Amino acid sequence: MQQSNLSSELTQNLKIIAFDADDTLWVNEPNYIDVERKIHAILEAHIDAETISTHFYKTQINNLKLFGYGAKGYMLSMIETAIELTNGAVTGREIQQIIDTGKHLLDFPIELLDGVREVLDSLAHRYELMVLTKGDLFDQESKIARSGLGSYFHHMEIVSEKDERTYQRIIKRYGLQNDEFMMIGNSLRSDILPVVHIGAKAVYVPYHITWGHETVNEEQLIGKSFVQLSSLRDLLAFFHE
Structure with a gap:
């Protein structure tokens, strides 16, 4: 499928775009x-x-x-x-x-990844944005505050695990249909596969280091439909299409 057609398909009906935090918005691992x-x-x-x-x-x-x-x-x-x-x-x-x-x-200084502010600034005017991350509540809230990105997000969800049940619960809470939700992140295990399995939309932006627990086997990706981009900045062109 051509990039323009793929962009149109994924953005159709889209209402909320959720971003993972660690190693998607800023350096963590x-x-x-x-x-x-x-x-x-x-x-x-x-x-x-x-x-x-x-x-x-x-x-x-x-x-x-x-x-x-x-x-x-x-x-x-x-x-x-x-x-x-x-x-x-x-x-x-x-x-x-x-x-x-x-x-x-x-308390480490937050180092934003390339293109983060430009992407959030562009998308925040067209969609409701969410930061959806797992981990300790105090720790993750502190990172979001230190990042200076909080004002871009309409919603913040800090969860104990990212699995199909969690995504379904969040989608229901915000009154969405599955195809009105998109998740963007660097973990195939947490950000992509559970979202694809429930029929929502997913964009994979790999980071050069991945914690072993977040890796998946190649066989798990067979037949799974999601977009992979080389950097978050590529979202600007993707959504422009």
């Missing part, structure tokens, strides 16, 4: 990678970095049902990892260093 690298240095006297990373990832996934997504659950899982891998030998001073290092994830 590199900050987590930087903090983990610094924690590796704190614990290097006890255990090697590869072992820490492997165990830490498993601990995070196991703890999602308890702590959810975000910086606080990240730090708790890292402390648990340090205690388990060192058989309790990690010192109180080292745990304090882990906490102090992890606090950076709660």
Whole structure:
């Protein structure tokens, strides 16, 4: 299908455009990678970095049902990892260093991705815009405030998980039909596939780093209809069509 026809099809009946936040509007994952690298240095006297990373990832996934997504659950899982891998030998001073290092994830300067303001400025005059992100309420609200983008959004939804049930609930809450809703984000697992499965519209804008939990198998994409753009700025041309 030609780009102009595809644009027309996806924008037809469209009322609300929802944007993911982390690594869609601003840089996020590199900050987590930087903090983990610094924690590796704190614990290097006890255990090697590869072992820490492997165990830490498993601990995070196991703890999602308890702590959810975000910086606080990240730090708790890292402390648990340090205690388990060192058989309790990690010192109180080292745990304090882990906490102090992890606090950076709660106040790092927001670095907007290319084209974000231009895209939001263009679309806010034609559609209702929503920021739809998962994670800790305080953490995500703080990022939105620090980003300076809050005034562009008519709606803000901070959820514990992005799955089909969550999207259906939000669509119903705003009195929409599924084809009147579009989700734009960098995660195939959270932003794209659940939206496609319920018959809503999705635009995938990949980021160069993806947390392992957000990846999907190629087989899961077979037969799924969504738009992929190389950058958020490409939305300007896409909607212009």
